[in-house]
Amino acid sequence: MKxxxxxxxxxxxxxxxxxxxxxxxxxxxxxxNRPDRRLARLIxxxxxxxxxxxGAHEEHVASLARVxxxxxxxxxxxxxxxxxxxxxxARASLVVTxxxxxxFLRASHAISATPDSDGPPMLGINSAASSSVGYFCAAxxxxxxxxLDQIAAGEIRSRGLWRLQVAINGKPIRDLALxxxxxxxxxxxxxxxxxxxxxxxxxxxxxxxxxxATAAGSTAAIRSAGGQMLDVDAxxxxxxxxxxxxxxxxxxxxxxxxxxxxxxxxRMYTGMVYLDGGHLRQAFGFxxxxxxxxxxxxxxxxxxxxxxxxxxxxxxxxx
Numbered sequence: 001m002k003x004x005x006x007x008x009x010x011x012x013x014x015x016x017x018x019x020x021x022x023x024x025x026x027x028x029x030x031x032x033n034r035p036d037r038r039l040a041r042l043i044x045x046x047x048x049x050x051x052x053x054x055g056a057h058e059e060h061v062a063s064l065a066r067v068x069x070x071x072x073x074x075x076x077x078x079x080x081x082x083x084x085x086x087x088x089x090a091r092a093s094l095v096v097t098x099x100x101x102x103x104f105l106r107a108s109h110a111i112s113a114t115p116d117s118d119g120p121p122m123l124g125i126n127s128a129a130s131s132s133v134g135y136f137c138a139a140x141x142x143x144x145x146x147x148l149d150q151i152a153a154g155e156i157r158s159r160g161l162w163r164l165q166v167a168i169n170g171k172p173i174r175d176l177a178l179x180x181x182x183x184x185x186x187x188x189x190x191x192x193x194x195x196x197x198x199x200x201x202x203x204x205x206x207x208x209x210x211x212x213a214t215a216a217g218s219t220a221a222i223r224s225a226g227g228q229m230l231d232v233d234a235x236x237x238x239x240x241x242x243x244x245x246x247x248x249x250x251x252x253x254x255x256x257x258x259x260x261x262x263x264x265x266x267r268m269y270t271g272m273v274y275l276d277g278g279h280l281r282q283a284f285g286f287x288x289x290x291x292x293x294x295x296x297x298x299x300x301x302x303x304x305x306x307x308x309x310x311x312x313x314x315x316x317x318x319x
Contacts, residue, residue: 006093007117010160010300014121014151017093019071019078022107023064024099024127028057056128063127064098066141070148086110092120094151098141099125100132101179105276108163109175113297121158121300123147135219138304147302160298161216162235166273167291168284176295177275179217183290184209184242186270186283193267196254198239203254208242210264212292227256232307237261237292261293 006017031039042050064080071078081088089095089110097103104124111119125144126134134140139147150156163176184192192209195202213222215234223229227240240256266288273290274281284290304310 005090005117006120008093008120008158008300010118010158010298012158012300013154014123014156014158014300014302015093016076016148016151018091019076019094019096020084020088020092020120021067021071021078021080022084022095022097022099022103023080023082024060024097024103025082026057026060027053052131056131059130060099060127063125063141067096067098067125067144070145073145074148074152076148084110086112089120095120095122096144097122097124097137098127100128100137101135102277102279104136105178106279108161108178108299109276109280111299112176113295113299118160118297118300121302123302136216136301138302151302156302158300159303160233161301162214162233162298163295164212164214164237164275165293165295166275166282168273168282169289170291173273173275173280173282175275175280176299177217178214178299179220179276180211180213180222181276181292182209182211182221182274183264184272184274185268186272192271194271195265195267196239196241197263197265198254198257198259201254203249203251204267205241205254206245206248211238211240211242212262213238213240214294225256228258230258232303235294237294239292261291263289263291265289 043054084107095107097107113119124137126132126137126140129140161178163178164181165176166173166181192207194205196205211222211225215230215232215236218227218230218238222238222240225240225242227238236258238258239262244253244255246253266284266286269286271284272281
């Protein structure tokens with residue numbers, strides 16, 4: 001029997017239905033699948049350098065077991081996957097990621113909107129809080145059961161996260177960026193050369209690259225580069241040039257700001273855009289135009305109950 005395609009709009013009550021659990025693959029598990037002699041030696045000798053890796057793995061395994069147990073105890077239809085694709089997302093009523101922000105970001109690339117749905121809501125569970133920030137995660141494994149009960153009672157509605165749509169010469173890249181995009185030379189050690197267009201203003205840049213971030217990603221790399229924190233619901237794009245050669249510019253430098261959209265014309269023969277860290281990359285060449293704007297619809301998300309307070313505390317701690 002063919003599973004009915006779920007329909008959900010941001011702001012709707014979150015439903016359980018068919019739950020897909022996307023689990024992180026830890027460094028220890030990667031080591032088992034593709035052995036690295038140096039890491040194996042460090043783990044085997046209980047070297048302090050590897051203690052955090054082993055500890056995070058053990059914490060993650062225990063968290064995953066707790067998540068599965070909570071689902072099984074409630075008789076909830078679910079499936080656990082390591083590789084999560086668009087077909088999995090299309091059949092899911094709820095996507096639960098068990099890992100950290102990297103797992104959440106990677107899984108978000110499979111969520112796409114259709115005319116009748118914004119896609120399944122995503123719920124992050126931080127599986128190793130001792131070594132992971134878990135900014136997008138609603139809870140740790142100990143709070144997962146309570147969240148399931150709240151969802152079953154119809155007490156939780158999704159919140160929207162705005163993502164970036166990147167296009168090269170007018171052709172959109174299929175994946176949307178939830179956190180940020182780095183535009184740079186293919187070799188990070190080389191100078192990034194491009195013409196930046198913001199509104200009616202253009203400027204010829206030489207820098208170490210250009211960060212373009214969503215509101216959700218405004219607390220990440222772009223803030224470390226001098227950007228500002230935006231409200232997580234803001235429908236805006238933020239950009240920031242990294243190590244801009246401002247002395248070589250004419251006029252006031254377009255070093256950064258919050259805008260609706262922007263465009264870059266490449267002066268590099270081998271440039272690259274990196275979406276959400278190293279999760280996805282796309283090459284471009286000399287003269288190519290790369291545009292950035294928000295996607296038409298937000299992605300559904302089960303946000304932490306104390307999102308704004310937690311966000312502010314984290315920012316203050318980092319400051």
